Amino acid sequence: xxTTAHASAPADRDWEERVRRARxxxxxxxxxxxxxxxxxxxxxxxxxxxxxxxxxxxxxxxxSTSGTGALLPTAPTLDNFAYVLTEGxxxxxxxxxxxxxxxxxxxxxxxxxxxAVAVARFRFRFRTAVLVMILIVQMVPLEALxxxxxxxxxxxxxxxxxxxxxxxxxxxxxxxxxxxxRGFVAAVPVEVEEAAYIDGASWLQMFWKVLFPxxxxxxxxxxxxxxxxxxxxxxxxxxxxxQSENYTVAVGLRQFFGQYANxxxxxxxxxxxxxxxxxxxxxxxxxFLVSGLVQGAVKx
Numbered sequence: 001x002x003t004t005a006h007a008s009a010p011a012d013r014d015w016e017e018r019v020r021r022a023r024x025x026x027x028x029x030x031x032x033x034x035x036x037x038x039x040x041x042x043x044x045x046x047x048x049x050x051x052x053x054x055x056x057x058x059x060x061x062x063x064s065t066s067g068t069g070a071l072l073p074t075a076p077t078l079d080n081f082a083y084v085l086t087e088g089x090x091x092x093x094x095x096x097x098x099x100x101x102x103x104x105x106x107x108x109x110x111x112x113x114x115x116a117v118a119v120a121r122f123r124f125r126f127r128t129a130v131l132v133m134i135l136i137v138q139m140v141p142l143e144a145l146x147x148x149x150x151x152x153x154x155x156x157x158x159x160x161x162x163x164x165x166x167x168x169x170x171x172x173x174x175x176x177x178x179x180x181x182r183g184f185v186a187a188v189p190v191e192v193e194e195a196a197y198i199d200g201a202s203w204l205q206m207f208w209k210v211l212f213p214x215x216x217x218x219x220x221x222x223x224x225x226x227x228x229x230x231x232x233x234x235x236x237x238x239x240x241x242x243q244s245e246n247y248t249v250a251v252g253l254r255q256f257f258g259q260y261a262n263x264x265x266x267x268x269x270x271x272x273x274x275x276x277x278x279x280x281x282x283x284x285x286x287x288f289l290v291s292g293l294v295q296g297a298v299k300x
Contacts, residue, residue, distance in 0.1 A: 103166030184218030
């Protein structure tokens with residue numbers, strides 16, 4: 001018995017040592033993986049955020065250092081922003097873009113929701129063909145639509161008007177918006193609507209109190225997409241707006257690019273001003289992307 005006990009003790013120690021070595025190797029592998037993931041995330045963040053950092057650095061630099069590649073502003077100043085907002089009339093351009101974006105968001109959200117309910121809930125002839133045609137319209141290049149849209153807007157006497165440009169942006173946003181909203185409407189069980197009808201709700205009450213809260217996240221996604229389309233679009237705004245007081249921010253930015261030289265400080269300051277409303281709008285509505293579905297389920 002004593003010999004057996006003495007023989008098994010070294011074996012136990014060897015087994016414990018092998019377990020400790022395996023744990024150390026496992027810890028080293030996990031540490032290496034975490035380090036590699038951290039390095040990859042850091043490189044991705046650097047690649048993504050460096051242009052933004054360079055834009056801000058150039059925007060706050062004076063004319064002697066802006067656009068030269070300096071990583072830090074040698075003489076931080078707000079002169080570029082002051083020039084852009086006063087001499088560059090960028091406050092007017094931002095107001096115009098906000099008006100056009102509001103028209104686009106409101107029109108795209110309302111029309112896409114109604115169209116999505118129609119194609120997702122009602123059965124009619126050529127229903128699939130309508131969906132395919134909507135998708136095909138989205139595939140048409142914008143350049144091929146400039147002349148037809150220009151002629152239509154001209155015939156409606158809406159050239160050089162923010163309303164006319166907003167209506168055109170609504171038309172451009174609708175194909176993808178309808179497909180997005182159709183997915184959200186189709187995901188709502190029909191039994192939820194039938195339960196509302198059984199409880200005595202009218203179609204309008206069911207739509208507003210049951211269906212609308214459930215598809216709210218889709219409306220938020222549609223609003224973000226439509227806002228970005230209206231805010232960043234350049235070709236149609238340049239074509240339809242021939243008077244400088246009706247320019248949007250995308251067209252107004254062009255004035256800071258000269259034939260022989262560019263004022264990079266002004267360009268970067270204007271670019272910063274263009275970026276801020278999009279960020280603010282997304283921050284204001286992004287919480288509804290998650291909370292809207294849960295809130296709608298409780299209400300329903």
